Amino acid sequence: MLKQLRASAGTVGIHTALVIAIIISSVPFYWAAQNSIKFTRDTIRSTPTLWGFDITADPYRKFWFRSEDQSMWQVALFVLALAAVISALVWAARRAETTWPWNLGVALTLWIGMQLFPRVFDMNREFDYFINSVYVTVLTVIISIGIGLLAGYALARYSGLSGAVILIVALAFRALPRTAFVLPYFIVAKELGILDSRLVIVLALVAINQPFTIWMLRSFFMEVPREIEEAAMMDGATRLQAFRMAVIPIMWPGIIATSLFTMLLAYNEFLFVRVLAVTEWTLPVAISALTGGESTTTLTEAAAASVSITLPIVIVIIMFQKHLVKGLGAGAVKG
Amino acid sequence: MTRRTFGWFAWPSVAVMSVLMVFPLVTTVFLSMTRIFLRDLSSREWIGFDNYTEILQDPDFWSAFRLTMLFVAIVVPAHVVLGFGLANLLDRVTRARGFYLAALLLPFIVTPVVSTLLVRDLFDRGGLLSWLWEVVTGDPFVIHAGNVKWVIILHGIWSITPFAVITFFAGMQTLPEERIEAADMDGAGFWAKQRFVVIPHLRSLIIFVLLITIMDAYRVFDSSFVFGQSVGKSAHALSVYSFNTALNAQIGRIGKGNAISVLMVIGIFVVLIPFLRKSYQEQIADR
Structure with missing residues (x-):
């Protein structure tokens, strides 16, 4: 009984240590992901805004697109359609005998999508x-x-x-x-x-x-x-x-x-x-x-x-x- | 395999390495003894070892040298110890192992330039850690010429440790269960097991990790360059010092930059020759 208790306490300790490690390894990503959906006014305060800030896709739009009024809904729809085609191909590949034509298909879809993107949208x-x-x-x-x-x-x-x-x-x-x-x-x-x-x-x-x-x-x-x-x-x-x-x-x-x-x-x-x-x-x-x-x-x-x-x-x-x-x-x- | 077949298989790779590595290296040594400027590449003047004597008297060189040595001396041992500890922890859990592994890998796979920017944002005014520092000490943390080396070192440890973690973790998977059980039977404690069973099993992996990261830490570039953009020369490691001397539009002294590279090459070889000799003997013995 005591031994079991000690063993499970040990497991909890190991998981705690690992959780601390992954917090350290991912904190910069968390901070960047959070900053990337903020308005500038929320990033220049002396106390960091950790929650309760307004969310925006503007930083992404400014990075990728040239025109100011690019609708993010259109972009999201396009990305979703592309993802759907690729997942369909991957799904089909799992049932097919040979995989390389499908892999080629996925690569081709990605390539066409990449070529279409700047034609459909005004990209930076x-x-x-x-x-x-x-x-x-x-x-x-x-x-x-x-x-x-x-x-x-x-x-x-x-x-x-x-x-x-x-x-x-x-x-x-x-x-x-x-x-x-x-x-x-x-x-x-x-x-x-x-x-x-x-x-x-x-x-x-x-x-x-x-x-x-x-x-x-x-x-x-x-x-x-x-x-x-x-x-x-x-x-x-x-x-x-x-x-x-x-x-x-x-x-x-x-x-x-x-x-x-x-x-x-x-x-x-x-x-x-x-x-x-x-x-x-x-x-x-x-x-x-x-x-x-x-x-x-x-x-x-x-x-x-x-x-x-x-x-x-x-x-x-x-x-x-x-x-x-x-x-x-x-x-x-x-x- | 006959010598002839070997040649047929190996030549493309050997050709690429000879043309794109041996030849540039010879060029580097040659250029290091000339005076040649970025703005006019066609005028070259042979000046012997003048670039070298100039570098050795340049305080910027010694500052970059100290930073690089400090970086190697701290990052290499720290990441091996941390990596070994974390691999041990990972080896003892069964639940959520894949998740932990993926999360721990992040700093290693992300573009170094990007991760340096992320760390800079954390430590700069308005950043999360800068603010935490303020909560603890009363003043916000600000990156400046005096402390930038510690931030570079922290970033170095943070970004290279996952490499040691997964290498050691992969090695621990091949440790036969019976050996641990035998050690348990002999009444070995935790540390004794590490010392006499796990570490000897990982010996070649530890040497591999040391070899790779000494090479990589010694030529650290990306993080030093990015911090150099915001705080200047005090963030420069040797690679950045060489790059900056040669290709900075205001300085543009290509000959001197090459001489720094040659000194770096000599430096790493002094450290690595025992390793290289040992690997060579192993290769010969394996034949």
């Missing part, structure tokens, strides 16, 4: 920055993972000295300060007149992320038994066919985990975009310009911008949270 430049963010993130993930998979697989299977050397040199590169790369990029890009190209930014991000990608993918490949591709090669498949048909299908958890980290890196990158882009900004640079120096942006609008930038990444991470945890466990096995 911030929407272009959002599109740039999506473009840079998606391309960086695809290219990084594409070449990283090949290299990671080769490094997991090859036992020659050059493999070890490549891994260690890559690890050393992972340690270097970003400024050591970005200044030469800037000069070369400026001389060649390719500054402000999104593709250059993508290539730069792929390069600096490559060491991490090959290490992480390699540690996933190490867990795939050699017998799998050896069996396929016995049946007459070439190494590349065995890799594509036998190894990749069981690598998906590793691919997803690595993609998530690459996505975070590309979406959150500030320094490279700040240096290599003149007008083709992504969202982190846009919000830093919005809030830094002599800018007249109000606190509420900055908060709305912060929430808008954070939400997409939070949604994706929550969807794939399990993969992220698994990835860190596996990524470190051979670390």
Whole structure:
């Protein structure tokens, strides 16, 4: 009886400690979310207004839309319609045999929605920055993972000295300060007149992320038994066919985990975009310009911008949270 | 796998790394020994080590150096200890575990520039924590040149701890139940179990986390840059000092900025060479 009581008191203690931890980790988000729906008059008082303030969508409207009288109801309706189409596709995918045409469908719907948005509504430049963010993130993930998979697989299977050397040199590169790369990029890009190209930014991000990608993918490949591709090669498949048909299908958890980290890196990158882009900004640079120096942006609008930038990444991470945890466990096995 | 096949598989990645990492690095070293200005990139003058001697006499360099060292020295150990503690707590709950994990992950996944702005709003006049500070001490908290380093460090710990939490948590999931039970059988207390069972099991993960976060903390940029926008040079870490020296429109000394980068590269290698040597030996032994 006493033991049980002590055990349950212990559980309560653990939950209390965890609740305190999540309060600390989420307080800034709570504060920003609250500020983003306030009127400015409620943010400049000396005592913070915690409740009982009037709610408004104005900060969001100012951040995303150019015209003053943009109806938020129309926007909400459009977003809802888009969400409905996507959920219908996702729902259908769960019942269908193959999933990739549906995934393609979801991606296409999102893409069309993104193209339609500025045609239907009078969007600010911030929407272009959002599109740039999506473009840079998606391309960086695809290219990084594409070449990283090949290299990671080769490094997991090859036992020659050059493999070890490549891994260690890559690890050393992972340690270097970003400024050591970005200044030469800037000069070369400026001389060649390719500054402000999104593709250059993508290539730069792929390069600096490559060491991490090959290490992480390699540690996933190490867990795939050699017998799998050896069996396929016995049946007459070439190494590349065995890799594509036998190894990749069981690598998906590793691919997803690595993609998530690459996505975070590309979406959150500030320094490279700040240096290599003149007008083709992504969202982190846009919000830093919005809030830094002599800018007249109000606190509420900055908060709305912060929430808008954070939400997409939070949604994706929550969807794939399990993969992220698994990835860190596996990524470190051979670390 | 034969050497030839290895080459076919690995070349795209190796090519990208050689062209976009080795080449820029060589360029950085070369540029660090020239005098070259942002406003006119075409005129370069070879000046040997002049940039370096100038940097070592620059008080701004030493201020950035001290801030960076303080940041690494506090953030790295603090986040490992906090991360280990929180992972332990998470490991002991079954209810609402996914929810806790998701909430704890937030500071790690959010864009660093954005999270710095959020923390700034909390601590600045009118912010929630600034007001709480006023309730406790009588004066509202205001971020200024003197205390900005502590806010940067707090933000650093807050944003990097989740990385340690999920890594250690994932590692604890692979700890066999029997080993804990055996320790219980031997009458080991809580601390003894941590010391002799859990920590040895997580050893390689702890080294991994230390390695990654020493690298990341050493080149801290985003938060230092954002605070630098509002309080100036006293918020600058080494990366921002280098960036600012090279690309600030008023200064624009690209040669000197590159020299700072080269000094940073040397600095991190001095720290990492034992790690790199050890990993190399492990790779060779694994073959």
